Amino acid sequence: MNMKNIAWVTAPLALSAGVIWLSAQTPTPAEGIKVGDLADKVQVREKAVLQKETELRQMEERLATLQGTLERDRADLQNREKTLAEGMAKLEALRTRPPIDSQLIRTYEQMNPISAAPALKELAALNQEVAVSLLAGMQAKKAAKILDQLASQDNPAKDAKLAAVLSEKVGITRPKA
Incomplete structure (x- = not known):
């Protein structure tokens, strides 16, 4: 065998041995x-x-x-x-209440409370807000006398309730001093 043949045979054997040796090693x-x-x-x-x-x-x-x-x-x-x-x-x-003519307020103040009470009752039946504004514009003593007479009219229970409602609304609408 010549050298060339030996190289051809040993080269693959060496490579195979190297591959086997490498595969047997534990990879780190x-x-x-x-x-x-x-x-x-x-x-x-x-x-x-x-x-x-x-x-x-x-x-x-x-x-x-x-x-x-x-x-x-x-x-x-x-x-x-x-x-x-x-x-x-x-x-x-x-x-807010509707404005009332001062002449009307003075008229009610000068009326006899016995006569003013039925008139105020009728006014409240027509327009309660106007009646409230009228009472609110009056002097307190004169308004009190009219409300007192209103509460003692024909039907005291009903008229007293009306007087109370008007008084409440006057109290709500009256500006604080």
């Missing part, structure tokens, strides 16, 4: 980390991620519940504000 990671340790770390991380996802879902549910409560409270507050605004508008409407 480049940084010295073992695969088992990496697997353990990955499992720990997966558990932590699952726990965080669970906590996140629970927090989202709580947030949705709180958001619903907030929306209900907001709607309730808006309803209360609306009711308050309507009440304030009604109160302001009660406080």
Whole structure:
């Protein structure tokens, strides 16, 4: 055999021996980390991620519940504000009274309370706001005498109620000193 043939036979044998020797060696990671340790770390991380996802879902549910409560409270507050605004508008409407001619006020003040009471009763039947404005413009003592006579008219229960309603409205509409 010549040299050329020997080289052709030994070269593949040497390569095969090198491959077998390399495959028999235990591979070592480049940084010295073992695969088992990496697997353990990955499992720990997966558990932590699952726990965080669970906590996140629970927090989202709580947030949705709180958001619903907030929306209900907001709607309730808006309803209360609306009711308050309507009440304030009604109160302001009660406080504003129609202007009454001062001559009419003086006329009622100069009338005998026995005669003024039925006239005031009829006026209240026609327009209660005008009657309230008239009483509010009068001197307190004279208005009191007329209301006293009004309460003791034909139907004391009904007339006393009318006197009370007129007095209440005068009290509401009279500006504070």
